[in-house]
Amino acid sequence: MDPTEDSDSDKLKRMANAIRALAMDAVQQANSGHPGLPMGAADIATVLFTRFLRFDPAHPDWPDRDRFVLSAGHGSMLLYSCLHLLGYEDMTIDELRRFRQLGSKTAGHPEYGHASGIETTTGPLGQGVANAVGMAMAERLLAGRFGPEVVDHHTYALVSDGDLMEGISHEAISIAGHLRLNKLIVLFDDNNISIDGPLDLAESGDQIRRFEAAGWNATRIDGHDPAAIEAAIAAARTSEKPSLIACRTVIGFGAPNKQGTSGSHGAPLGADEVAAARKQLGWTSAPFEIPTDVRDAWRIAGLRSSQARRAWESRLAALDGDLRTEFDRRLTGDLPTALAGALDDYRRKLAKDRPALATRNASQDTLDVINAVVPETIGGSADLTGSNNTRSKGMAAVTPDDFSGRFIHWGVREHAMAAAMNGMALHGGIVPYSGTFLVFSDYCRPAIRLAALMKQRVIHVMTHDSIGLGEDGPTHQPVEHLASLRAIPNVNVFRPADAMETAECWQLALESRGGPSVLALTRQKLPAARLEFDDENRCARGAYELRPADGDAAVTIFATGSEIEIALAAKSLLDQTGHPTRVVSVPCFRLFEKQSPQYQAETIGQAPVRVAVEAAVRMGWDRFIGTDGIFVGMTGFGASAPYQELYKHFHITAEAIADAAHDRLEAGV
Ligand SMILES: Cc1ncc(C[n+]2csc(CCOP(=O)(O)OP(=O)(O)O)c2C)c(N)n1
Numbered sequence: 189m190d191p192t193e194d195s196d197s198d199k200l201k202r203m204a205n206a207i208r209a210l211a212m213d214a215v216q217q218a219n220s221g222h223p224g225l226p227m228g229a230a231d232i233a234t235v236l237f238t239r240f241l242r243f244d245p246a247h248p249d250w251p252d253r254d255r256f257v258l259s260a261g262h263g264s265m266l267l268y269s270c271l272h273l274l275g276y277e278d279m280t281i282d283e284l285r286r287f288r289q290l291g292s293k294t295a296g297h298p299e300y301g302h303a304s305g306i307e308t309t310t311g312p313l314g315q316g317v318a319n320a321v322g323m324a325m326a327e328r329l330l331a332g333r334f335g336p337e338v339v340d341h342h343t344y345a346l347v348s349d350g351d352l353m354e355g356i357s358h359e360a361i362s363i364a365g366h367l368r369l370n371k372l373i374v375l376f377d378d379n380n381i382s383i384d385g386p387l388d389l390a391e392s393g394d395q396i397r398r399f400e401a402a403g404w405n406a407t408r409i410d411g412h413d414p415a416a417i418e419a420a421i422a423a424a425r426t427s428e429k430p431s432l433i434a435c436r437t438v439i440g441f442g443a444p445n446k447q448g449t450s451g452s453h454g455a456p457l458g459a460d461e462v463a464a465a466r467k468q469l470g471w472t473s474a475p476f477e478i479p480t481d482v483r484d485a486w487r488i489a490g491l492r493s494s495q496a497r498r499a500w501e502s503r504l505a506a507l508d509g510d511l512r513t514e515f516d517r518r519l520t521g522d523l524p525t526a527l528a529g530a531l532d533d534y535r536r537k538l539a540k541d542r543p544a545l546a547t548r549n550a551s552q553d554t555l556d557v558i559n560a561v562v563p564e565t566i567g568g569s570a571d572l573t574g575s576n577n578t579r580s581k582g583m584a585a586v587t588p589d590d591f592s593g594r595f596i597h598w599g600v601r602e603h604a605m606a607a608a609m610n611g612m613a614l615h616g617g618i619v620p621y622s623g624t625f626l627v628f629s630d631y632c633r634p635a636i637r638l639a640a641l642m643k644q645r646v647i648h649v650m651t652h653d654s655i656g657l658g659e660d661g662p663t664h665q666p667v668e669h670l671a672s673l674r675a676i677p678n679v680n681v682f683r684p685a686d687a688m689e690t691a692e693c694w695q696l697a698l699e700s701r702g703g704p705s706v707l708a709l710t711r712q713k714l715p716a717a718r719l720e721f722d723d724e725n726r727c728a729r730g731a732y733e734l735r736p737a738d739g740d741a742a743v744t745i746f747a748t749g750s751e752i753e754i755a756l757a758a759k760s761l762l763d764q765t766g767h768p769t770r771v772v773s774v775p776c777f778r779l780f781e782k783q784s785p786q787y788q789a790e791t792i793g794q795a796p797v798r799v800a801v802e803a804a805v806r807m808g809w810d811r812f813i814g815t816d817g818i819f820v821g822m823t824g825f826g827a828s829a830p831y832q833e834l835y836k837h838f839h840i841t842a843e844a845i846a847d848a849a850h851d852r853l854e855a856g857v
Pocket residue numbers: 224225260262311312313314348349350351354377379381382383439453
């Protein structure tokens with residue numbers, strides 16, 4: 189055997205043991221956590237981070253760095269240990285000591301924004317691998333626009349059995365295979381163990397054949413053999429397809445009594461087993477201490493790419509001035525200055541034309557304006573392009589051979605679409621928006637929740653937003669979705685009432701840099717409700733008085749989207765019978781909550797009778813109407829029929845509103 193090879197391998201083993209020691213010590217100290225994955229995957233991480241991954245701990249946001257996603261977020265100590273050892277300033281030894289404690293950067297699962305080097309929040313299995321697909325797509329999209337001199341990096345993900353059992357992984361790997369994302373390399377911690385025990389309790393598939401069938405290269409190696417790991421990654425980097433490297437590992441590697449069992453997955457090993465593991469691994473250092481030679485080797489690895497980063501900076505500086513400015517703008521996330529003016533002009537035109545449009549069509553018209561001046565939007569639809577109207581004029585589709593387009597046919601893969609969009613937003617340089625039916629927001633929800641948690645600007649266009657979609661029936665008619673999306677913290681749920689509000693809500697969604705937005709849009713045509721041009725974006729208030737009462741209001745009607753038309757008709761009926769009525773449009777609950785208490789009180793008003801109208805369930809509306817207010821909407825599932833009949837059938841009509849208000853007024857409230 190070549191002695192240098194032997195010593196290289198020994199060195200890598202000791203470097204990997206540093207991860208193992210830190211992981212078991214931190215979990216022991218926290219008295220909770222998951223030592224099994226970091227100990228099992230330590231050899232993979234060591235080879236990847238010290239031989240391949242291109243990054244610079246001193247410049248963690250270097251746009252052309254390789255991305256690493258720890259999809260199996262429960263193995264967070266693997267990531268934290270590597271970041272610490274590589275010299276990321278955020279990740280001090282004290283942070284490792286404070287693993288899982290309040291206010292530490294080392295939360296139970298990796299949280300985006302807590303520390304540099306954490307590229308995404310993971311924990312819900314399957315999300316990370318789909319994020320990685322989105323990051324790899326973003327790389328291709330941006331490379332096409334700015335050139336390989338400034339955009340040329342790989343995306344790596346470490347996944348576990350659990351990641352690959354989750355349904356979202358199917359969607360993610362199939363779109364990645366279809367798009368031939370060859371700079372995506374997935375390392376599979378193939379340990380045949382999950383929480384309940386051996387994997388064969390619940391799984392008997394063949395991951396290699398599964399990935400191959402999806403258009404990937406797939407190989408299986410010994411995940412404890414550094415030379416094999418190195419060779420497999422090197423080969424994957426030359427592949428024309430995305431690559432899976434199934435690394436056969438032993439969970440909890442090094443813990444003599446618990447390794448290879450689910451007992452090492454998610455609980456501290458215990459003092460005796462930690463001591464036994466130290467012995468087995470030949471690790472003599474005290475907890476949280478790293479021998480100097482090992483620390484030095486990791487630090488040197490951390491410095492590996494600083495030269496490459498400087499070279500990249502020179503290449504960026506050499507770009508044509510306009511292109512460089514544009515690159516910087518996109519990566520910063522600022523919108524083009526031309527947008528505000530373009531939307532103002534468009535809104536002036538709407539005030540003049542007062543078009544009667546379904547809001548999904550109004551959205552497409554708005555997108556024609558937006559996409560002409562905002563080159564970073566990447567649109568798409570989960571196989572409902574003609575229904576969602578998310579493909580604006582002249583928008584070319586992305587194909588496996590050509591990423592110069594801006595529209596993604598996601599196929600029927602809502603979950604991966606939403607999660608990959610998170611990956612695109614996290615990558616930077618792109619503002620992704622999607623398309624599907626509102627009822628299928630359920631299929632996107634885990635990813636929308638993570639976008640909210642990570643404060644990512646992703647925009648979901650969700651059409652067919654109520655019984656107003658008609659004949660497709662109750663399976664397709666959302667009733668609880670608005671309430672359930674509104675319940676997620678940090679999500680803007682917009683339900684615009686006409687073309688003007690649609691344009692305003694789109695603008696707000698684009699400007700919402702700190703979180704996701706959902707645009708709930710109608711299938712059916714709506715008349716213009718906003719008849720004048722306003723300097724301010726009125727939807728920005730979340731709720732505003734659309735029509736005042738003539739005199740002191742006896743009734744206030746709150747409504748959203750398609751029910752504004754009904755509310756306005758009810759106002760006429762009530763006005764005619766001598767009950768001055770005002771109508772408040774509520775395009776976004778969340779933005780309303782951000783207004784001053786005074787504005788909120790004025791907008792809710794003093795009218796003795798308050799009615800809310802929304803073709804959905806009541807949940808959330810008591811905020812506006814009180815527990816004794818009148819709610820006109822849905823109490824259960826919809827039905828299949830032409831929509832005009834459905835509105836009558838479910839008593840969501842101007843007459844029903846007026847009658848209920850009259851009853852209340854006659855009863856002396
Ligand atoms: C969506 C989701 N479901 C369930 C869990 C809880 N959970 C965490 S790890 C895990 C499975 C562990 O098996 P594996 O993924 O193979 O990880 P390993 O035991 O090898 O570390 C489960 C069910 C989760 N984190 N996410």
